[in-house]
Amino acid sequence: MNRLATELKTFGTNLPVLLGASEGKFVLIREEEIAGVFDNQMDAVSAGYGKFGNVPFLVKQILKVDMPISFVSNLLAV
Numbered sequence: 001m002n003r004l005a006t007e008l009k010t011f012g013t014n015l016p017v018l019l020g021a022s023e024g025k026f027v028l029i030r031e032e033e034i035a036g037v038f039d040n041q042m043d044a045v046s047a048g049y050g051k052f053g054n055v056p057f058l059v060k061q062i063l064k065v066d067m068p069i070s071f072v073s074n075l076l077a078v
Contacts, residue, residue: 006031007058018062030057037062 002008007029011018014034018027021037026044028035030052038044044059 003056004058007056010034011058011060015062019064022062023064024062026059026061028057028059030055 010029010032011027018034018037026038026041028038028044028048028051030048035051035057036044036047038047041059041061048057048059
């Protein structure tokens with residue numbers, strides 16, 4: 001099972017609204033909560049750790065065409 005399946009579903013459901021208001025920016029999502037929209041990826045990641053701690057959360061750029069980029073945090077314990 002995809003660890004971020006709920007977050008990706010939340011992103012997809014809200015994409016039309018996000019595109020209209022914030023295309024090109026980065027959204028922070030934890031489970032079904034959109035926790036904020038940020039101008040850059042590092043601000044979103046920092047806000048995610050500040051708000052949620054060391055748990056999985058999604059930071060994704062708001063684009064019409066999806067461009068997958070993956071990385072693993074060295075802060076996330078197994």
